């Protein structure tokens with residue numbers, strides 16, 4: 057068994073090496089590659105992706121998993137070997153159950169659909185993308201049907217990103233959340249809008265970057281195992297345990313852009329840096345689900361980075377760095393500015409309170425599309441109806457309506473949006489639990505110290521990598537299933553104080 061386990065690990069490591077090599081090429085493409093490299097780069101990444109897929113889905117991997125099964129059945133659930141075989145089998149099935157022909161047809165369609173969307177969106181031309189979206193929904197159904205036995209057609213797609221979550225349970229959780237959020241947004245927006253003009257002054261790029269780097273270094277992001285560069289869309293990428301990078305985007309007239317994207321991506325990165333080193337290069341060596349990943353980026357971005365505690369320590373430093381811009385701006389004004397709540401049309405620009413409404417609208421609509429309850433030609437109207445109902449807004453066009461996110465046009469319809477809101481819900485759940493275990497954390501944050509919080513997260517979440525599912529982590533940490541209560545308490549507490557509700 058020892059020998060077979062070694063054989064499996066070697067095979068997995070080789071597949072992982074190919075995937076990570078492709079990730080390096082992707083990072084380079086979005087940061088430093090000259091435009092002339094684009095054509096060859098696309099091909100090189102496709103080649104590596106294909107080789108990695110072949111290596112991983114080779115019948116030899118399946119045979120090793122079968123041979124190891126009797127051995128791991130004698131082990132406790134949380135034993136490393138048992139977890140390795142369990143998680144590898146899950147990924148192996150995900151990658152082998154979808155026929156190669158279907159997968160390549162879908163990927164080809166996706167690439168074409170993306171091109172059409174990129175052109176149609178600025179032109180506000182929904183009729184151009186509608187046939188592609190219809191086909192995409194059809195492909196999404198076909199892929200889901202490779203995993204029969206589901207309760208809802210979206211379940212297999214949701215399960216790819218957030219294992220164990222189902223359309224019905226997520227829908228119920230979201231319905232509860234919407235019931236609380238819609239009136240909260242109404243109460244907040246009935247008041248006078250916060251003044252965030254202090255954020256919109258000229259802020260030199262080099263100083264913005266320096267401040268963000270200092271903050272995440274204090275958080276515990278390890279720069280000897282990472283670095284930050286600039287890109288158009290900020291992201292985190294991992295090449296190995298020893299190399300987890302982030303990117304950010306700077307706007308010289310908007311202080312919040314680079315700062316909060318840096319804090320956000322550092323949360324994703326600290327999760328990956330905190331996975332036990334022995335899992336590196338195996339299917340256990342990464343964050344466990346989209347939702348748990350987002351819970352970590354949101355925790356460090358919002359619960360910590362947009363808190364009064366954090367700025368009690370950092371605001372004087374920020375003022376010293378930007379005396380001209382911030383000398384006359386009180387901490388309270390700044391704190392209100394970075395937590396301004398407003399009804400808006402664009403999901404990615406939304407604040408903490410309204411953000412989830414955007415996500416839940418998309419989640420409900422994609423379930424309707426997959427179920428066949430909603431036809432693509434009725435989608436724009438359904439979109440506007442929901443925005444009117446939930447946010448009291450009507451987009452002037454489809455560009456900022458149904459065409460605003462790339463997701464439905466370059467990937468499956470279903471399976472992605474729920475992770476953002478699950479992450480927000482879990483961020484509060486985990487932060488709350490860390491505070492219960494260590495009531496000194498808030499005081500430490502006001503002193504610019506994050507070690508206790510970071511250690512707790514590492515101990516309870518990061519080190520396990522993919523060993524436990526999101527639901528298992530939530531149960532282990534809180535002793536109960538996922539609930540929106542701590543998240544709503546957090547929002548009521550923070551925004552109740554800010555808006556004197």
Ligand code: ZN
Pocket residue numbers: 320324350353
């Ligand atoms: Zn994120």
